[in-house]
């Protein structure tokens with residue numbers, strides 16, 4: 001519970017930049033103008049048309065069924081509806097489990113989404129929990145990405161497996177798995193390339209990476225997590241489809257949620273992609289990554 005409390009504190013500090021449904025539910029008559037404002041706010045908050053309609057229809061039924069006349073009484077019901085909607089998706093908010101050695105976590109996403117930073121944040125989180133972690137720099141196209149991961153590795157005190165710029169990403173991952181297996185390392189976190197404009201090559205590369213992992217770790221659980229930039233809003237969904245084509249994604253990490261004016265993106269991601277949100281980035285610092293706890297996030301949106 002202490003953990004949820006601390007997430008709430010962090011979210012409350014960010015709240016100013018989110019859409020303000022709180023005041024709508026603070027009290028007042030439930031009339032047509034209430035429903036119109038709710039609809040407008042949800043759409044503006046990036047919840048998406050279909051889900052907005054679904055939530056409003058359900059909430060109207062609840063209000064009618066329970067004979068609720070004041071908006072403040074409806075708030076808890078609305079939170080419940082949204083939390084239920086999020087939790088319908090298996091794995092929602094579930095942290096990565098370190099089961100076998102090594103547990104492999106592939107971090108994918110377009111350049112600039114926050115991949116490298118997120119890989120480092122995750123590595124730090126698991127190191128703090130007492131696990132041994134290895135980072136792998138499989139974005140071999142950008143010297144800056146390799147360097148950035150090495151800088152993070154130095155800061156956190158973790159080894160980074162890297163090859164030269166232009167090297168084969170699958171070979172980097174192969175080496176990282178070999179090294180982790182030899183040293184009994186718990187986890188390998190892999191930063192990958194994200195040049196979506198060369199979509200075909202990128203997909204081929206990711207398929208090759210997947211084959212290497214499956215061949216080398218056939219029985220081990222591995223995660224493929226897509227880092228999405230929360231600021232991109234609805235535009236982000238196309239990316240998920242593209243990456244899902246090549247890899248079976250096991251979830252989304254929503255980066256830069258602290259910068260997103262549209263907090264409702266959490267609902268849109270869940271609805272449109274049917275993928276669980278596993279972690280959320282709340283800042284640029286190494287500690288600014290939290291497991292996605294649906295209730296804490298939804299309550300913050302409505303506070």
Ligand code: GDP
Nearest residue numbers: 111112113114115116117255256281282283284
């Ligand atoms: P990559 O190209 O996908 O590897 O993206 P980077 O990890 O280099 O991140 C791009 C920029 O986003 C950097 O300036 C990061 O500091 C920043 N960034 C990453 N995650 C977050 C986050 O959760 N919040 C904020 N505010 N910035 C972030």
